[in-house]
Amino acid sequence: MISRYLLLLASLGLAPFLFGQSVDPLVTGSADAVVQAAAPATEEEATLDSGNTAWMLTATALVLFMTLPGLALFYGGLVQSKNVLSVLMHCFAIACLASIIWFAVGYSLALTPGNEDGWIGGQTAFFLQNLSVDSLNGDHPETVWIMFQMTFAIITPALIVGAFVERIKFSAVLLFSALWLVVVYCPVCYWVWGGGWLAERGVIDFAGGIVVHATAGASALTLAAMLGRRHGFPRSLKPPHNPGMVMTGAAMLWVGWFGFNAGSAAAADTSAGMAMLVTHLSAATASLVWMFVEWRKTGKPGLVGIVTGTIAGLATITPASGSVGPLGAIIIGASAGLVCYYACGFVKEKLGIDDSLDVAAVHGVGGILGTLLVSYLGWKGELGGLGINADNWQDQLVVQAQGCLAAIALSVVATYIIVKVISALTGGIRVSDEEETKGLDQAAHGENGYSLS
Numbered sequence: 001m002i003s004r005y006l007l008l009l010a011s012l013g014l015a016p017f018l019f020g021q022s023v024d025p026l027v028t029g030s031a032d033a034v035v036q037a038a039a040p041a042t043e044e045e046a047t048l049d050s051g052n053t054a055w056m057l058t059a060t061a062l063v064l065f066m067t068l069p070g071l072a073l074f075y076g077g078l079v080q081s082k083n084v085l086s087v088l089m090h091c092f093a094i095a096c097l098a099s100i101i102w103f104a105v106g107y108s109l110a111l112t113p114g115n116e117d118g119w120i121g122g123q124t125a126f127f128l129q130n131l132s133v134d135s136l137n138g139d140h141p142e143t144v145w146i147m148f149q150m151t152f153a154i155i156t157p158a159l160i161v162g163a164f165v166e167r168i169k170f171s172a173v174l175l176f177s178a179l180w181l182v183v184v185y186c187p188v189c190y191w192v193w194g195g196g197w198l199a200e201r202g203v204i205d206f207a208g209g210i211v212v213h214a215t216a217g218a219s220a221l222t223l224a225a226m227l228g229r230r231h232g233f234p235r236s237l238k239p240p241h242n243p244g245m246v247m248t249g250a251a252m253l254w255v256g257w258f259g260f261n262a263g264s265a266a267a268a269d270t271s272a273g274m275a276m277l278v279t280h281l282s283a284a285t286a287s288l289v290w291m292f293v294e295w296r297k298t299g300k301p302g303l304v305g306i307v308t309g310t311i312a313g314l315a316t317i318t319p320a321s322g323s324v325g326p327l328g329a330i331i332i333g334a335s336a337g338l339v340c341y342y343a344c345g346f347v348k349e350k351l352g353i354d355d356s357l358d359v360a361a362v363h364g365v366g367g368i369l370g371t372l373l374v375s376y377l378g379w380k381g382e383l384g385g386l387g388i389n390a391d392n393w394q395d396q397l398v399v400q401a402q403g404c405l406a407a408i409a410l411s412v413v414a415t416y417i418i419v420k421v422i423s424a425l426t427g428g429i430r431v432s433d434e435e436e437t438k439g440l441d442q443a444a445h446g447e448n449g450y451s452l453s
Helices: 002-011 014-019 029-037 050-078 081-111 142-164 170-193 197-201 209-227 243-265 270-298 303-320 326-350 359-377 393-426 433-438 440-445
Strands: none
Touching: 050 081, 050 142, 050 243, 050 303, 081 142, 081 170, 081 440, 142 170, 142 209, 142 359, 170 197, 170 209, 170 393, 170 440, 197 393, 209 303, 209 359, 209 393, 243 270, 243 303, 270 303, 270 326, 303 326, 303 359, 326 359, 359 393, 433 440
16 A cells, blocks of 8 residues: 555656756755765775764664653653653654664665655665675664664654644554654655655755654644544643653753754764754754743743743754854744744644644744755855855755655645544544543553552
8 A cells, every 4th residue: 555655646746746847956065974874885985983883873872862761751741640651652662663664664765775766765675684784884884874763763753742642542653653654754764865856956954854853743733633632622721740851851852962963964073063063052042032932921931831942943953953053053043932932822723723742833843944944044154054055045945945845745645644544444543532531541551650649
């Protein structure tokens, strides 16, 4: 079914219809390193660099730390106490499931040479059949590169968890995450980082504004709309049961994000150093902007608000972290704090969609915003951009917009189809009213998050 679905999308001519004729590649030096790393080098082409290998091992651990325990605690603290374990279970189970799928087919479909039209990767690395301990990817082991990219495949579907907490069947979470990884994540990853059609057009996505955040945000919004609102939405919902847990998780995400962005340089070099610096500056700026906007609107600065601003700043700098300087990072962070804050209200109040933990507004809008801003802020000039290989920033902006639209289109269509298929197989993806009232910790898992007398 999946192969037929991909063939259908290709036969529709989606990319040429939406995005016009191909343009010359416009690739930054840092993004070029990411694309090149997708094709493992032979031992004759490169030798092992122990320093770069050590950094990539560290970055890999940091990115996994983002999901377990960072994202799990961040999301877990935002829900009611009767649902905290269900959220932790979702994140943990997805991490395990995504790892096996990445081993079986994901890495091959996402990051190995594929067909000539640039839509999907090849089959040569299914079950990592040709991998050896001596295989190199650039100047570090291919095993490390596989594991590093696996952590991205883990956190991306885990981000979508925030859209459906407190009201979805656990079996639906597993089925959706597995299918979504193969049908959405792997193709988009190949388009951007595996040498696919967006890479050929010169799209800039240093660490996942399109591949991770735009796909997760678009799918989260679609799934939340199809799943329906929680009981009491929007006026009778209870506040987060543990803001301290939320802050702890956000702090872990902040630290882990250094591996996410600086690790995408694929080397312990000056590019990684700049990526780390701009990542931190964007997060700090967005946190303060979100806090002050909320303070002005509600009269009080909230802990949950400031750390949500942190995540918005991190998501927004992600695609641009290899192309902008410190001043650009401050601009991106300020934009993220302001735009993502109002996007949260727009989704829930104007659209009426219960995207429970604001995945679309924070990750989706943030990732898209950063992807578009890099076209100007990455330009070498007074704002400190590192320089992009384009005739002008307007042409690059068109390419960036094409990348966002392509990822959103696939994410929305695929999510709709996947949810319909799962609903037909399982009799619906939502729990019963009784189970929702009882709480998913007991109803789905037979455990309690807290046993206090």
